[in-house]
Amino acid sequence: MxxxxxxxxxxxxxxxxxxxxxxxxxxxxxxxxxxxxxxxxxxxxxxxxxxxxxxxxxxxxxxxxxxxxxxxxxxxxxxxxxxxxxxxxxxxxxxxxxxxxxxxxxxxxLNVAPERADLVALRQRNDESLSTYVGRWRAMADRMKTPIDDEEQIYKIIHLANPSISRYLVSYPYANFTQLIRVVKKSKPE
Structure with missing residues (x-):
């Protein structure tokens, strides 16, 4: 028919x-x-x-x-x-x-706003640079109904990044995302 x-x-x-x-x-x-x-x-x-x-x-x-x-x-x-x-x-x-x-x-x-658990589940891919991962993370965090401040986001990103990068990043203090990316670009652990 x-x-x-x-x-x-x-x-x-x-x-x-x-x-x-x-x-x-x-x-x-x-x-x-x-x-x-x-x-x-x-x-x-x-x-x-x-x-x-x-x-x-x-x-x-x-x-x-x-x-x-x-x-x-x-x-x-x-x-x-x-x-x-x-x-x-x-x-x-x-x-x-x-x-x-x-x-x-x-x-x-469209109406599915991510929650903290979604951010915690967002891991860095093996073939993904830290700056790309930070971009994905921030894009998801921006869609949350209850925003997370930058300090907490940076903390979570550092601890959820690939272990080889995470071990390196935890030794530095970061006031903002720009500092985080600069440290990575200077040292090129990606």
Whole structure:
């Protein structure tokens, strides 16, 4: 029944024609455009952060809705990519429509403010620099309903960093995040 309905709408589910398979075919991407390496969204994080990061990577193409729409799939994986490929692309004509549909789909992540336990669970990855880890930590801490002061954040970051870096960092006093990052950059324990 769904196949018949789709066929009536002009979409043949059994078709392997390029026009039937390609999403947003009329959207144009500049010929010399190189797709940036995006941090791919899987549907489990804050969707606004992903949209901001995506737009920041493509700021040279601002105003080219078609390119934004076509390239957006390159920034998705897992459930988010499944969502994108299942879109009724006849309904999506602008970047604003696509980004609003994206937010509507993943809105449940918008209202989930992290708690202290989430911050404590946020560990530095083995391949991650301390400055990147501090950035991730601060981004999550900024979304908390009850803020944590910088002194406590610095203490927790130092103790939750990779052990080799943490052992080094505990021997210095830090008044702010800038001092923490400077010590790391001077010594390069990352």
């Amino acid at each position: 769904q196949r018949k309905l789709r066929k009536q709408q002009g979409v043949d589910l059994s078709s392997t024609k390029f026009r039937d398979l390609c999403r947003f075919l009329d959207a144009m991407v500049p010929q010399d455009f190189e797709v940036p390496k995006f941090k791919r969204y899987d549907g489990t994080r804050y969707p606004m952060d992903h949209l901001r990061g995506f737009c920041g990577e493509l700021n040279t193409m601002a105003g080219n809705d078609g390119a934004f729409i076509r390239v957006f799939q390159k920034s998705l994986k897992g459930d988010a990519l499944d969502w994108y490929t299942s879109l009724d692309y006849y309904q999506i004509k602008t970047w604003e429509q696509l980004s609003q549909a994206f937010i509507d789909r993943f809105v449940y992540n």
